[in-house]
Amino acid sequence: MKMKLEDLLKHIEKLKKVNRKNLKISDDADFVYICHNETVHGLKYNDIPETGDKILVADMSSDFLSEPVDVSKYGLIYAGAQKNVGPAGVVVVIIREDLITDDVIPGTPTMLKYKIHADNDSLYNTPPAYGIYICGKVFNWVKNKGGLQAMKKINEEKASILYDYLDSSSMFKGTVVKKDRSLMNAPFITGRNELDAKFIKEAKAEGFENIKGHRTVGGMRTSIYNAMPIEGVKALVEFMKKFEEENK
Known part of the structure; x- marks a missing residue:
């Protein structure tokens, strides 16, 4: 549920x-x-x-x-x-x-x-x-x-791209306070279940897999583990901006 x-x-x-x-x-x-x-x-x-x-x-x-x-x-x-x-x-x-x-x-x-x-x-x-x-x-x-210090820098950069957008968006909202945010998993919502469902469907059509949030909480979630390149995070944010513009 x-x-x-x-x-x-x-x-x-x-x-x-x-x-x-x-x-x-x-x-x-x-x-x-x-x-x-x-x-x-x-x-x-x-x-x-x-x-x-x-x-x-x-x-x-x-x-x-x-x-x-x-x-x-x-x-x-x-x-x-x-x-x-x-x-x-x-x-x-x-x-x-x-x-x-x-x-x-x-x-x-x-x-x-x-x-x-x-x-x-x-x-x-x-x-x-x-x-x-x-x-x-x-x-x-x-x-x-460059080791774990370099990995941290890369992961912080990837996460900041996504979180910065979520903090500035009028549609999408992150669900975690800044001090407790994960660098690996970023959940977010629009606040409307039907709009969440539409975003998940259109994101999949654009090639973004597994955007749907965990079944116990709903919403959306993106996992940006070490292997996810920064280009992937940038592409997701650009799609989110496009979706927000088209669904005002």
């Missing part, structure tokens, strides 16, 4: 009030989990929450390799490869050495024990060799681009 526009706006207002520097963490919590970049609503942790002595675990599947990360702030980072790294079926894990232990929940399957994989150089089972090979190609591509 799609979220109604008024409910979406209320949800956004609620998110504005979240104080990431003062999270309520249970005393008996073993760790704190965050989704570093949330793709459905286009939200990103631009300020990492303070978790005290609690281990911070982050899912970075949708923004891994998009910018530099201070891994020392985390106990564990994991990332599915399918957004910025390589084919689906490969997962990258960065784990603090003191967390690689036999002290796991009784009954934990062998394949879910990090120590088993670490002790066997990630070769305990037959690895997805082709997927890993493609990941290696992507790692070299990122290095040749």
Whole structure:
């Protein structure tokens, strides 16, 4: 079911009030989990929450390799490869050495024990060799681009082209406050469901695929991962300007 526009706006207002520097963490919590970049609503942790002595675990599947990360702030980072790294079926894990232990929940399957994989150089089972090979190609591509600092600059430039237009448009509106915007996923709406549907249909006819927003929130969403060239973002904005002019 799609979220109604008024409910979406209320949800956004609620998110504005979240104080990431003062999270309520249970005393008996073993760790704190965050989704570093949330793709459905286009939200990103631009300020990492303070978790005290609690281990911070982050899912970075949708923004891994998009910018530099201070891994020392985390106990564990994991990332599915399918957004910025390589084919689906490969997962990258960065784990603090003191967390690689036999002290796991009784009954934990062998394949879910990090120590088993670490002790066997990630070769305990037959690895997805082709997927890993493609990941290696992507790692070299990122290095040749200038590394993660260069990737961040490129991604900020792409995102700013889109967000700047959304901020100036009288038809299209972004649904995330500036400080929490994702560089990878930018959702937006017109405020009218029928106009959203018309835009999605005409955008597809122009060759813009998967513009439709997630089924739980509706609207539109564009994903501009590392592989999306800046020309693609510029082309989308030009189409949006044209659509806005024709549908005043």
